[in-house]
Amino acid sequence: MSNPKEIKRRILSIESVIKTTEAMKMISIVKLRKIKNLLIQIKIYLDYIETILLDLLFMEKYKENLSNNQYFTKIGKEKMKLFIVFTSDRGLCGSFNSSIFEKINFIFHKKGYNENECVFLSVGKKGFDFLCGKYNMYNQDLIENNFLNKKIQSLTSELISDFIQKKFSAIYLIYNHLKKSLLQETIIEKFLPISIKNLKKKTSKIYSILEPDQKKILNLLIPKFLNTKLLKTFLESTTAEHTSRMISMHKATENAYDIKHDLILNYNKERQTAITKEILEIISGSESLK
Structure with a gap:
């Protein structure tokens, strides 16, 4: 007794x-509302950029230049791949981080990827703690999960530069996506080279006159598209994190x-x-x- x-x-x-x-539950709810509102705006903005980009790429008179564009073709014979992993800085968020780690283990054990051909960049302390010492790490300047717009722009330009310089044959994003209001899914999405197959339905078939030329416009538009896509991925991951923490609390x-x-x-x-x-x-x- x-x-x-x-x-x-x-x-x-x-x-x-x-x-x-x-x-902690109330804090997660407040943060989740702010992130969701921002994510909705970013998605609308990204849809417009994708529509404009695809209209430019699939104009009949400019289609022949698409195969030679450095953003859409796999350049170099190097097999090195970069994986950008989005995790949280803190725990107490259920299976949010563990599902990411399971996906990384799936890459090596089921898909047969060679560890020497993969490099990881972690956005979030939990991912850094998991990856550091086990796998090859990219230049790790952002460990904390506080992605500001300036950091995203600098990271995007650095990734584009490394891809064009043939340091990586492909760049992938690994993050949790909120499939439904309470259900999340871990996704591996290709960042570079850009894949157009899933985006062809968004073309509006508006034929415009390009000034000065298509190449200069694409060189300006594609980095903006990639920067917005990286920001959307971060916001989706943050939305899933706060939702998972809210449910756990x-x-x-x-x-x-x-x-x-x-x-x-x-x-x-x-x-x-x-x-x-x-x-x-x-x-x-x-x-x-x-």
Whole structure:
């Protein structure tokens, strides 16, 4: 039998846990709303850029230049691949990070990729802790998951430069995508070279006059497209992170309430047992006096 004082101490500690988990849940909800609003705007902007880009690429008079464009063709014979992994800085977010790590293990064990032909860049401390010492790491300037627009622009230009200079044959993004309101999916998406097969439906078939020429316009538009795509990926990953943390804190709060309820029942039983024992002692004492 537990001591009532010890049970009461445990109840107080559970109450502090409930306050913490509820606070973290509310913080995740507020951050999630902000990120979702920003993600909606970025998606609209990216759709417009994709439409303009594809209209330019599939004009009849400019189609012949597409096969020679450095952004759309695999250049060089190098097999080195770069994987950009989006994880969180903190834990307490359910299976958000573990699903990413499982996908990385799947790449090497199931797909048969060679570790010497893969380089990783982690956005987030948890991913860095998992990858560092196990795999080859890219120039790791951004470990923390605080992607500002200037950092994204500098990273995009650096990735484009390395791809054009044939340091990497392909660049992939590994991140969690919120498939439904409470269901997330881990995705491996090709970043470079650009794949157009899935985007052909977005063409509006508007034939424009290009000034000064297609090549200069594409050199200006494609980096902007890649920069926006990287930002959208980061926002989708952050949305999935806050959703996963919100769900985890909600479940933790419910479990804490259940534990508190059980402790209160045990406390009342122990207290009732102690009172009954004292009453019996008093009665036995009074009977012995008689």
